[in-house]
Amino acid sequence: MATRRHEGSRETAPMPDSPTPRHVLLTRGAGFLVLWLVLMGPALKDLPVGIVAAAAAAWTSAILWPARGGLSLPGMLRFLVRFLPQSVAAGLDVARRAFAPIPPLQPGFVTYRTALPAGMARQACCAVMSLQPGKLPVAAEADGTLHIHCLDLREPVAEQLAADEAAFCETLQDGGRNG
Numbered sequence: 347m348a349t350r351r352h353e354g355s356r357e358t359a360p361m362p363d364s365p366t367p368r369h370v371l372l373t374r375g376a377g378f379l380v381l382w383l384v385l386m387g388p389a390l391k392d393l394p395v396g397i398v399a400a401a402a403a404a405w406t407s408a409i410l411w412p413a414r415g416g417l418s419l420p421g422m423l424r425f426l427v428r429f430l431p432q433s434v435a436a437g438l439d440v441a442r443r444a445f446a447p448i449p450p451l452q453p454g455f456v457t458y459r460t461a462l463p464a465g466m467a468r469q470a471c472c473a474v475m476s477l478q479p480g481k482l483p484v485a486a487e488a489d490g491t492l493h494i495h496c497l498d499l500r501e502p503v504a505e506q507l508a509a510d511e512a513a514f515c516e517t518l519q520d521g522g523r524n525g
């Protein structure tokens with residue numbers, strides 16, 4: 347298997363940590379409680395458990411997704427318009443290769459240096475990349491180097507990853523600068 351390397355070019359700036367504002371915790375807790383009620387039904391006997399579960403989920407979400415890590419609705423819409431057709435096309439390409447008498451594959455690993463800092467944003471970007479057929483992030487180094495397994499090294503995988511990362515960063519209000 348062969349390997350290629352690509353360096354990202356975006357710069358990042360650290361942002362100081364700050365506690366999650368109370369209104370953010372209350373909003374998240376209310377949202378988790380609504381989710382609990384939708385999933386479990388509005389039975390009064392289950393409500394105390396739902397309140398405890400919603401509070402635990404809100405507290406956990408404050409650790410995993412800080413208040414400063416907001417999403418951009420316009421960015422998410424642009425991302426979906428790009429991601430969904432790309433995912434279907436990639437899925438059809440993988441199916442075509444799988445059913446070919448002699449599959450046109452040149453599998454291998456591509457190393458890609460992401461500009462996203464370590465943290466939730468980088469992990470979410472890798473999770474989104476894994477949804478694309480034909481590319482699978484398999485390891486991430488502390489310096490931002492991602493190891494991506496791909497089905498065909500003849501494809502411009504590094505350029506596709508750079509475009510995917512840029513589109514993903516548009517979904518984040520801070521552009522992914524703060525992990």
